[in-house]
Amino acid sequence: MKCPFCGNDESQVKDSRPTEDNATIRRRRACPSCGARFTTFERVQLRELMVLKTDDKREVFDREKIIRSMSVALRKRPVSEEQIDRAANGVVRQLESLGDAEIPSRKIGGYVMKALANLDAVGYIRYASVYKAFREPEDFNEFLEELKSLQAFPIRNESKNDE
Numbered sequence: 001m002k003c004p005f006c007g008n009d010e011s012q013v014k015d016s017r018p019t020e021d022n023a024t025i026r027r028r029r030a031c032p033s034c035g036a037r038f039t040t041f042e043r044v045q046l047r048e049l050m051v052l053k054t055d056d057k058r059e060v061f062d063r064e065k066i067i068r069s070m071s072v073a074l075r076k077r078p079v080s081e082e083q084i085d086r087a088a089n090g091v092v093r094q095l096e097s098l099g100d101a102e103i104p105s106r107k108i109g110g111y112v113m114k115a116l117a118n119l120d121a122v123g124y125i126r127y128a129s130v131y132k133a134f135r136e137p138e139d140f141n142e143f144l145e146e147l148k149s150l151q152a153f154p155i156r157n158e159s160k161n162d163e
Contacts (some may be wrong), residue, residue: 015027024089049101050101051108056083087116088115091096
């Protein structure tokens with residue numbers, strides 16, 4: 001493993017342990033050249049996945065894009081980075097278990113939405129506003145009405161008369 005500080009090609013593993021969800025191995029490393037310490041994470045990759053974009057372009061699947069998009073949707077929400085990481089691991093496992101080498105980006109977005117629905121209602125709605133490409137306020141209202149009818153989240157109409 002290359003040292004991120006000095007670029008030395010060698011590093012020594014000082015400690016290895018699985019993460020809480022047992023989906024990743026956390027390794028503490030030390031560089032014998034500069035003495036810097038750093039952490040790496042190792043996860044199993046069943047197959048190389050390709051993303052089929054809406055414009056028919058193909059690109060290599062990047063797990064970090066899922067984490068970034070979930071983090072943006074959950075910004076300033078009571079959800080930890082560890083919870084986001086676990087949810088992203090779940091999405092990746094679902095995608096790998098599909099058995100397809102190419103996965104449409106819309107399908108990936110659907111899995112991310114399901115994961116966000118289990119984490120935080122506000123994050124789910126934020127992500128949906130981009131994923132479903134709301135153009136008008138009516139689009140957002142229709143989406144909220146659909147959520148209410150599905151009772152996916154307890155969306156309340158609070159008024160002062162309820163006191």
